[in-house]
Amino acid sequence: MLVRVKKIQKLKTIGIDEAGRGPLAGPVAVGVVCFLSPNCPRIFRGVKESKQLSAKAREKWFEKIKEEKVKGNIDFAVSLQSALLIDQRGLTFVIRKAIDICLKRLNQSPAEVRVLLDGGLRAPLEYTEQQTIIKGDCKEQSIALASIVAKVTRDRLMIALAKKYPQYSFEIHKGYGTKKHRGAIKKFGPIVIHRKSFLKNIV
Numbered sequence: 001m002l003v004r005v006k007k008i009q010k011l012k013t014i015g016i017d018e019a020g021r022g023p024l025a026g027p028v029a030v031g032v033v034c035f036l037s038p039n040c041p042r043i044f045r046g047v048k049e050s051k052q053l054s055a056k057a058r059e060k061w062f063e064k065i066k067e068e069k070v071k072g073n074i075d076f077a078v079s080l081q082s083a084l085l086i087d088q089r090g091l092t093f094v095i096r097k098a099i100d101i102c103l104k105r106l107n108q109s110p111a112e113v114r115v116l117l118d119g120g121l122r123a124p125l126e127y128t129e130q131q132t133i134i135k136g137d138c139k140e141q142s143i144a145l146a147s148i149v150a151k152v153t154r155d156r157l158m159i160a161l162a163k164k165y166p167q168y169s170f171e172i173h174k175g176y177g178t179k180k181h182r183g184a185i186k187k188f189g190p191i192v193i194h195r196k197s198f199l200k201n202i203v
Contacts, residue, residue, distance in 0.1 A: 010038075011112060011113055011114040011129060012034055012035055012036065012108060012112060012113045012114070013034070013035040013040075013113070013114050013116065013142050014032060014033065014034045014035075014103070014106070014108070014113050014114065014115045014116065014142065015032070015033045015034075015116050015117075015136075015140055015141070015142025015143040015144070015145060015146040016030065016031070016032050016033075016099060016102070016115065016116070016117045016118065016121055016123065016143065016146050017030070017031055017049075017050075017117075017118040017121070017136070017137050017143050017144075017146040017147035017150055018030045018031070018095055018098070018118070018121065018150055019031070019050065019147065019150035019151040019153075019154045020150075020154045020175070021091060021095075022176070022177075023174065023175035023176045023177070023195075023198075024175060024176065024177045024181065024182075024185070024194060024195060024198050024199060024202070025083065025158075025168070025170065025175035025181070025191075025193050025194045025195065026083060026154065026157065026158050026161065026170070026174070026175035026193055027080040027081050027082050027083060027086075027154065027157065027193075028080070028081050028086060028091065028094055028095060028098065028154075029078060029079070029080050029081075029098070029150040029151070029153050029154035030078065030079050030081075030095060030098035030099050030101075030102055030150055031076065031077075031078050031102070031145075031146040031147065031148070031149030031150030031151075031153070032076060032077045032078070032099070032102035032103060032105075032106060032146055032149075033065070033074060033075075033076045033142050033143075033145040033146040033149060034074065034075045034076065034106050034108060034113070034142075035073075035074060035142055036072060036073055036074055036075055037072070037073040037074070039073060040068075040073060040074060040141070040142075041141055043068060043073060043074075044061075044064070044068075044141055044145060047061055047141060047144050047145060047148070048138075048144060049137035049138050049143070049144040049147045049148075050137070050144075050147040050148045050150070050151035050152075051137075051147075051151075052138075053148070055155065058148050058151060058152050058155075059152060061145070061148050062148055062149065062152040065145060065148070065149060074145075075106055076106075076145070076146070076149050077101075077102040077103075077105035077106055078102065078149050078150060078153045079097075079098035079099075079101040079102050079105075080098075080153065080154065080157065081094040081095070081097060081098050082193075083192075083193050083194060083195045083196075084192070086195050086197070087195055087196050087197045095121065096122065096124075099121065099122075099123055099124070100124055103115075103123065103124065103127070110124075110126045110127045110128065111128075113127065113129065114129040114130070114131075115127045115129065115130035115131070116130075116131055116133060116136060116140050116142055116143055117130065117131070117132045117133065117136065117143070118132075118133065118135075118136040118137050118143050118146075118147070119132060119133060119134040119135060119136060120132070154174070155174055158170045158171070158174040158175055159171045159174075161193060165191060165193075167184055167187075167188050168181065168184045168185075168188070168191070169181070169184065175193075177202075182202055185199065185202055186202065
């Protein structure tokens with residue numbers, strides 16, 4: 001008797017990470033990366049999470065990610081959520097909203113993917129194959145790439161905003177609470193891209 005064996009479909013890997021959780025100014029960014037080719041681990045061998053890379057190295061990896069997207073080996077999405085929404089709804093809400101937006105942009109069936117998230121993050125419940133990994137950006141290649149996508153996108157925006165608001169030197173500290181940034185806030189006051197809920201002990 002012939003027994004038909006159901007072919008087990010290999011799930012695509014999606015990595016998710018965020019950048020900008022703690023700054024006093026600017027948006028939070030979520031990056032989502034999907035491996036479309038089994039060759040991705042080899043293509044991106046040697047990648048590190050964004051905090052372990054220089055700005056120049058992050059830009060180089062980001063360009064590599066874009067090149068491989070054109071080739072069809074990888075896909076990615078990024079979402080920026082404003083300081084105003086962070087103040088209104090809180091970080092947990094905006095990060096989950098950004099994750100949902102990115103996953104929808106990838107247009108992958110929840111049943112066909114395995115989602116790996118950096119510690120503290122969570123995907124929508126329909127993604128039944130999901131795992132949160134503490135320091136996942138150091139352990140999983142897809143999460144490391146997602147951290148680069150998020151960090152580079154956010155940093156580029158902060159550099160652009162530095163031209164509009166030169167007195168705050170966003171191109172140097174990217175909105176984090178450095179001594180120079182705190183001093184500028186005390187001198188000039190907060191502006192629209194500052195997270196007012198984060199400034200209670202400064203202003």
